[in-house]
Amino acid sequence: MNKELSRELIISKCKDLTLDYRINAEQHIFKNALPLLEVAQKIAIYKAYSWEAGLGPLINFSLSHDKELYQPIAYKHKKDMLFEPYTPEVAPIFTEKENTKQHNNSLQWYNLDLIFLPLVAIDNAGYRLGKGGGYYDATLSKIKECSLPPILCGVGYACQIVEDICADTWDIKLDYFVSDNKLIKF
Secondary structure, X not given: OOHHHHHHHHHHHHHOXXXXXXXXXXXXXXXXXXXXXXXOOEEEOOOOOOOOOOOHHHHHHHHHOOOEEEEEEEOOOOOOOEEEEOOOOOOOOEOOOOOHHHOOOOEOHHHXXXXXXXXXXXXXXXXXXXXXXXXXXXXXXXXXXXXXXXEEEEEOOHHHEEOOOOOOOOOOEOOEEEOOOOEEEO
């Protein structure tokens, strides 16, 4: 099955999940991610779209335990993302600010301890199928060269696990996947 068809089918499954299920899943995702949260200080999160697994309880725990939270920011014409300090307001991931790299509070990915990544699907080998923009793959393309890379953890529902996504050479393998059912280490 091609990647675009896989995206459509899995997003459809996620959209079919009830609101009660999603709210309950957020609590389970947080509990399953706790071992990773306990060892990290600088953590990148994302703001979930309507069908994506949310990070509300995870964010609340991190803030109440003095963790430093960061959210991705990118330019539409560049694939490299930076991570800016988390704000609770819903801010777009894309910015027109050309001088973002000069912001004192922005971080490059390699300065983080843990990165939670949204995904459409994850396979049994730890390869992530994203939304198709390639921003995380481009940003993390040099992760194998990093002496102490951040932990990469995909976040989703159990229904997003697939056998194989036919990873491309540029796809980044994740270290973990946390869902409403469990934490999987690859």
